[in-house]
Amino acid sequence: MSKMTxxxxxxxxxxxxxxxxxxxxxxxxxxTDPKLIQKWLLGxxxxxxxxxxxxxxxxxxxxxxxxxxxGHGFYVTGEFLELSPNKRIVHxxxxxxxxxxxDNHVDTRFDADGAGTLMTMRMTLPDSETxxxxxxxxxxxxxxxxxxxxxxxx
Amino acid sequence: xxxxDAAFAALADPTRxxxxxxxxxxxxxxxxxxxxxxxxxxAISQHLKVLEDAGLIIRRVEGTKRPRRLAEAGIEAMDQxxxxxxxxxxxxxxxxxxxxxxxxxxxxxxxx
Numbered sequence: 001m002s003k004m005t006x007x008x009x010x011x012x013x014x015x016x017x018x019x020x021x022x023x024x025x026x027x028x029x030x031x032t033d034p035k036l037i038q039k040w041l042l043g044x045x046x047x048x049x050x051x052x053x054x055x056x057x058x059x060x061x062x063x064x065x066x067x068x069x070x071g072h073g074f075y076v077t078g079e080f081l082e083l084s085p086n087k088r089i090v091h092x093x094x095x096x097x098x099x100x101x102x103d104n105h106v107d108t109r110f111d112a113d114g115a116g117t118l119m120t121m122r123m124t125l126p127d128s129e130t131x132x133x134x135x136x137x138x139x140x141x142x143x144x145x146x147x148x149x150x151x152x153x154x
Numbered sequence: 155x156x157x158x159d160a161a162f163a164a165l166a167d168p169t170r171x172x173x174x175x176x177x178x179x180x181x182x183x184x185x186x187x188x189x190x191x192x193x194x195x196x197a198i199s200q201h202l203k204v205l206e207d208a209g210l211i212i213r214r215v216e217g218t219k220r221p222r223r224l225a226e227a228g229i230e231a232m233d234q235x236x237x238x239x240x241x242x243x244x245x246x247x248x249x250x251x252x253x254x255x256x257x258x259x260x261x262x263x264x265x266x
Contacts, residue, residue, distance in 0.1 A: 004244050018247050022254035030253055040249035044242045099192070129190065132175040135236065 011128040014135070016121045024110040027117045028086045031108065032056035042066070051075070058083060062091070086110065102130045161231040164208035169193070170201050174224065174232055177211060181223040 004018045020027050030036045034052040041064065042049060051065035060080045067073040078093030089108045094100045105124040110117050125131040164170055173187055188198040202222060205211045210228035213220050224232075 004240075004247055006240060006243070016243070020247075020251065020254055022258060026254050026257050027250075030250055030257070036253055036257075039253045040246055042249065043246065044238075045245070129176065129179070132178060133172045133190070135175065 008131070008135075009122075012125045012131055014123040014125070014131065016119075016123075018119050019113060020117045020119065021115070022117060023115065024112055024117045025086045027110050027119060028089070031089060031110075032083075037064070056080060056083060056089075062093075101134065102126045104134065160208040161210055161227060164204050164210055165231060167201070167204075170205055173198075173201060173205065174210065174228060177222060177224045177228070178232065181214070181221045183219050183221050187222065 004016065006014065006016045009015050030040065032054060033056075034054040037054060038049045038052045043066065047066050047068050049064055049066050051063065053064075054060075054062040056062075058080055061077065062080070063075060063077045065073060065075040074096060076093050076095050078091050080089065080091045082088065082090040087110055090106070091108075092103045092105050094103050102125065106121060107124075108119065108121045110119055112118075125134060165174070169191060172190070176182060176187060176190070184195055184198060184202065187202070188195050191198065202211065202213075205228070206213060206222075208227075208231075210225055210231055211222045212225045213222055
């Protein structure tokens with residue numbers, strides 16, 4: 001039931017789905033409350049998020065900073081565009097590696113699914129090259145994962 | 155094993171992963187590969203050498219051009235890399251399952 005799916009769509013989208021046992025209210029809160037975000041949005045083993053700022057309101061900003069305790073770190077900044085409490089979050093974000101990556105537009109929906117939640121996160125990148133580069137550089141953040149082979153690789 | 159180690163060492167650099175991602179879309183010249191990066195061509199050529207030595211890319215001769223493409227080992231290495239990325243993402247959501255379970259416990263505790 002907790003199986004995650006990740007697929008590319010068209011030239012510029014990445015769609016991730018995941019089911020959770022908790023209701024949409026809780027999953028939404030875990031995506032907007034900095035104290036909760038800091039507990040799970042960490043990527044590979046060994047990374048922590050010492051800085052987590054999240055102003056969950058339209059026009060609000062967020063900033064996540066990660067560190068691996070061995071002197072490596074990086075951060076993401078973004079802005080919230082739309083928030084429908086317990087239902088939907090629309091935001092833009094970019095990663096600093098250290099140069100900023102092109103803006104990633106992310107639309108995350110939380111739909112009731114029995115007693116749980118079906119989360120659907122749809123990312124839109126400016127072009128296919130950016131998407132390919134993002135899939136290939138996402139390790140540090142552990143978010144842009146893909147099992148799906150990059151188009152044209154097979 | 156040695157080959158695999160060289161492949162993963164080559165993939166440890168974000169610029170080199172981006173180069174492989176670009177080559178996943180098809181053959182490209184050094185100039186084309188350098189375009190998205192604010193790097194000199196010699197700097198890009200150095201990255202290409204590392205990728206070539208690791209057996210991840212292949213060089214072809216076409217007049218004065220030396221277009222590169224992904225080698226079979228490069229495709230496999232990228233696949234394994236992407237599988238690792240997927241695992242990292244799954245780990246996030248597995249952790250979130252734990253956070254959500256803790257929130258529910260807390261809420262129930264309050265109601266009592």
